[in-house]
Amino acid sequence: MKIRKNKYYILHFLILIYFKSAVAYENPNQFKVEADKSIEYFEKQKIYVASGNAKASKGNFSVKADNITAFMGKIKNSDITYIEATGNVIIIDQDTIAKSNFARYNFKDKIIILKGNTQSIEAKAFKLQSKKIISFDDLKKIATSEGDVKLVLNGPISIFSKRINAKFDKINNNLISASAQGNVKIETKSETITCNSAKYNNETNLISLEGNVIIKRDKSILTGEKGYMNLNTRKSKIESSKSKRVKGVFSPIQK
Amino acid sequence: MKLKLSAKSIFIILIVLIITILTFNYINRNSQLNSQKIQDFDPLKEGKTVGVNIEQNKPNGEKIKIIADLMEENKEEKFIKLINPITEIIKKNNVTKITSNYGYIINNYSKFKLDNNVNIYNSKKQFALKTEELSGMFDTGDMYTNSPVKIKIRNSKIQGSSLSLKNYGEYVKVFGKAKLTID
Numbered sequence: 001m002k003i004r005k006n007k008y009y010i011l012h013f014l015i016l017i018y019f020k021s022a023v024a025y026e027n028p029n030q031f032k033v034e035a036d037k038s039i040e041y042f043e044k045q046k047i048y049v050a051s052g053n054a055k056a057s058k059g060n061f062s063v064k065a066d067n068i069t070a071f072m073g074k075i076k077n078s079d080i081t082y083i084e085a086t087g088n089v090i091i092i093d094q095d096t097i098a099k100s101n102f103a104r105y106n107f108k109d110k111i112i113i114l115k116g117n118t119q120s121i122e123a124k125a126f127k128l129q130s131k132k133i134i135s136f137d138d139l140k141k142i143a144t145s146e147g148d149v150k151l152v153l154n155g156p157i158s159i160f161s162k163r164i165n166a167k168f169d170k171i172n173n174n175l176i177s178a179s180a181q182g183n184v185k186i187e188t189k190s191e192t193i194t195c196n197s198a199k200y201n202n203e204t205n206l207i208s209l210e211g212n213v214i215i216k217r218d219k220s221i222l223t224g225e226k227g228y229m230n231l232n233t234r235k236s237k238i239e240s241s242k243s244k245r246v247k248g249v250f251s252p253i254q255k
Numbered sequence: 256m257k258l259k260l261s262a263k264s265i266f267i268i269l270i271v272l273i274i275t276i277l278t279f280n281y282i283n284r285n286s287q288l289n290s291q292k293i294q295d296f297d298p299l300k301e302g303k304t305v306g307v308n309i310e311q312n313k314p315n316g317e318k319i320k321i322i323a324d325l326m327e328e329n330k331e332e333k334f335i336k337l338i339n340p341i342t343e344i345i346k347k348n349n350v351t352k353i354t355s356n357y358g359y360i361i362n363n364y365s366k367f368k369l370d371n372n373v374n375i376y377n378s379k380k381q382f383a384l385k386t387e388e389l390s391g392m393f394d395t396g397d398m399y400t401n402s403p404v405k406i407k408i409r410n411s412k413i414q415g416s417s418l419s420l421k422n423y424g425e426y427v428k429v430f431g432k433a434k435l436t437i438d
């Protein structure tokens with residue numbers, strides 16, 4: 001009985017030693033890179049290049065790509081200043097996922113730049129897509145995007161535009177506000193709105209519309225210079241300008 | 256008769272067992288190395304020198320120092336075999352130190368091949384490399400190996416299954432499933 005008890009003590013002791021040694025040198029600020037093909041180091045440029053299904057991580061931040069290049073500071077024992085990832089890039093930062101063909105992440109300024117034919121940033125409450133560039137400031141939590149931008153909100157509501165800037169919550173990355181400029185098109189379940197520019201506010205759940213506003217619902221069309229759309233009540237309001245009057249074409253639905 | 260063993264005695268047995276295994280391994284490895292050395296060591300044979308100290312000054316200002324326990328020179332085929340060589344390549348106060356259990360200087364003394372416990376160290380560059388075999392050229396400082404390799408450069412560590420290195424570490428490429436950690 002005593003031997004059995006002692007055996008358990010030894011077993012526990014050995015397990016404790018094993019786990020202690022396993023986690024003893026885990027540094028949360030350590031930058032880890034793995035690659036299937038190769039890792040290169042260029043001494044003069046102070047850069048590392050990981051090729052072939054490369055994976056990099058630092059704390060909650062992780063990147064997967066065909067190739068990852070890490071740029072080091074020029075000072076002795078300095079940390080990574082920024083990384084560039086190319087080919088099938090997937091960046092995961094807590095609940096936010098970014099996808100692109102090229103990405104640059106600056107560890108000091110915490111700015112992600114996504115470039116290519118298609119890139120996206122996706123979180124629980126939104127998805128931002130662009131065909132040119134998305135830049136995301138992780139400190140200020142501001143995203144700026146250009147080139148056939150599409151912002152999909154819960155609802156579902158899709159906002160299309162040439163440019164969309166969005167501001168996110170610093171704690172859980174929820175969308176606070178968004179502004180769209182140039183060829184704005186908003187699609188909901190029941191209506192399609194086009195205008196020159198639009199602003200979305202998550203607190204009021206209102207989308208304010210400006211410039212050549214056209215609201216199409218079923219066969220009815222409302223036109224004006226300014227407008228609002230309440231995403232809670234699904235009611236829209238349209239206003240005229242001094243020079244232009246509000247116009248409405250209403251077509252009764254045939255029963 | 257019941258066998259009673261206290262935790263303390265089991266610990267002592269375990270520790271003694273581990274120490275015995277480690278000591279046995281150490282003695283066994285050393286005896287293997289020594290037997291190899293003795294087999295190769297024949298100072299009476301022509302072309303063999305005990306306690307080697309070679310210095311070579313190159314026109315470009317580079318200096319190569321080689322210290323070894325034993326040197327065997329084949330003048331016909333122009334190669335040198337060294338036991339426990341320590342090579343220092345000094346280039347403008349930048350010293351690269353290379354050690355191994357065996358070293359071969361081949362191809363009209365232009366290339367080298369190192370075997371067993373190969374280590375490269377450069378304090379200025381904060382560069383350290385460890386592998387089991389390494390081949391290279393003196394002139395260019397290019398090196399390569401098909402053995403697993405571990406490298407430490409400043410605050411980073413790289414490991415992989417083979418290596419290609421240029422100009423004593425100006426460019427390093429580690430092949431295979433490679434890992435990099437930066438602290």
